[in-house]
Amino acid sequence: MMSDPQTTGRASSRLARSLRRVVTSPGRRRWIGAAALIFLAFAVLGRDDLALMVRSFAHADWRWALASVALMLASLALRSLSLQLIVDAVAGVRSRFTDSFSATSIGLLANSLIPVRVGTVLSPYVLYVLLRRRREHLPFPTALGITLTERMFAIVTFLVMALVFLSTLSAPSWAVHVLYVSAGLIAVPLVGGFVLNRRRRQVAEACERGGPRVRRMGRWLPQLIQSQRIWDRPLAALAVTGTQVLAWVIQLAAAVAMLWAFHLGAAGLSGAALVIVLTNLIGLVPATPGNVGTFQVAAVAALATYGVAGGPALAYALGLQALQLVVGIVAGLVAMSAQDMSLAELAGRSRQAAAALRAAEPKVPAAEGSAAP
Numbered sequence: 001m002m003s004d005p006q007t008t009g010r011a012s013s014r015l016a017r018s019l020r021r022v023v024t025s026p027g028r029r030r031w032i033g034a035a036a037l038i039f040l041a042f043a044v045l046g047r048d049d050l051a052l053m054v055r056s057f058a059h060a061d062w063r064w065a066l067a068s069v070a071l072m073l074a075s076l077a078l079r080s081l082s083l084q085l086i087v088d089a090v091a092g093v094r095s096r097f098t099d100s101f102s103a104t105s106i107g108l109l110a111n112s113l114i115p116v117r118v119g120t121v122l123s124p125y126v127l128y129v130l131l132r133r134r135r136e137h138l139p140f141p142t143a144l145g146i147t148l149t150e151r152m153f154a155i156v157t158f159l160v161m162a163l164v165f166l167s168t169l170s171a172p173s174w175a176v177h178v179l180y181v182s183a184g185l186i187a188v189p190l191v192g193g194f195v196l197n198r199r200r201r202q203v204a205e206a207c208e209r210g211g212p213r214v215r216r217m218g219r220w221l222p223q224l225i226q227s228q229r230i231w232d233r234p235l236a237a238l239a240v241t242g243t244q245v246l247a248w249v250i251q252l253a254a255a256v257a258m259l260w261a262f263h264l265g266a267a268g269l270s271g272a273a274l275v276i277v278l279t280n281l282i283g284l285v286p287a288t289p290g291n292v293g294t295f296q297v298a299a300v301a302a303l304a305t306y307g308v309a310g311g312p313a314l315a316y317a318l319g320l321q322a323l324q325l326v327v328g329i330v331a332g333l334v335a336m337s338a339q340d341m342s343l344a345e346l347a348g349r350s351r352q353a354a355a356a357l358r359a360a361e362p363k364v365p366a367a368e369g370s371a372a373p
Contacts, residue, residue, distance in 0.1 A: 052311030064261035071254035078247035089230040102335035103127035109332020141220040145227025157244040170305040197228035274302040
């Protein structure tokens with residue numbers, strides 16, 4: 001009996017929508033992360049390994065863990081400084097370190113607690129609101145471009161450092177391929193931002209001559225291009241690059257400190273470096289909230305190449321990510337408290353601000369900014 005092609009097509013469409021709901025639903029995505037951890041525990045660990053994992057936690061040296069926390073905070077501060085340098089490259093705008101630190105920390109908090117990467121839009125909105133409070137004129141599209149530029153600098157420095165030291169790491173072949181593909185993909189927006197900044201006047205004129213859709217895009221595209229003014233200041237761009245490199249080095253030091261906390265120092269600097277490489281490659285495509293589950297799979301695979309047993313490796317992976325999440329959540333909560341902000345309200349308004357790119361500048365409520373347009 002032959003099936004109707006239209007019926008088959010509708011069934012496939014319904015199946016695709018159901019799978020999409022499963023993946024994007026906040027509750028289900030948390031279950032996906034938990035299921036990944038359970039699968040890892042049963043697939044990789046036996047009874048003896050589970051006992052070793054528990055023993056690793058019981059005998060961990062938490063003084064090294066505290067040192068790791070301090071290093072993570074230093075890395076977060078350097079990322080915030082990098083964001084501040086990019087903001088200050090925009091003509092007529094001067095930011096404070098507290099503004100960039102709050103925007104970065106609240107974005108991390110959102111990415112840790114909310115399944116969808118709301119922090120990508122929430123960080124620029126926080127930056128936009130805080131600067132408006134001090135009557136600094138920074139359009140929201142420019143704030144969005146600034147935070148994306150900071151992320152591009154971070155990703156580029158990570159990829160370059162990973163490729164430079166790849167020969168010293170026992171990286172699996174799939175990681176090598178992903179590194180090369182990622183380097184090629186990130187080069188596109190990076191070069192595009194540089195070119196648009198050089199040709200911003202021509203772009204503005206082209207938008208004025210274009211059709212209705214192009215003119216509508218022209219309302220915010222020149223403001224977005226303003227975020228690329230960092231390319232007009234080579235010394236500032238070099239400072240941002242150096243700051244990002246130092247942030248990654250400190251993050252690597254934090255991973256090494258956690259190895260010592262779980263008495264896995266034999267894996268050495270190379271083991272910690274491979275953990276950083278694989279976990280960040282996995283994190284480029286977020287499948288679970290805070291990458292819980294996928295982070296552990298990548299870390300266990302990295303340490304396995306250096307002879308670390310599954311139980312202690314999973315304990316290390318759980319401890320390292322737990323501290324990363326704690327640092328991001330606590331820093332975000334402190335920033336929101338200091339700036340008198342609410343995560344739920346910010347998340348909703350940041351989505352509205354992103355949707356408003358096609359229309360006008362997003363409005364800042366009186367409670368959040370005294371300089372609302």
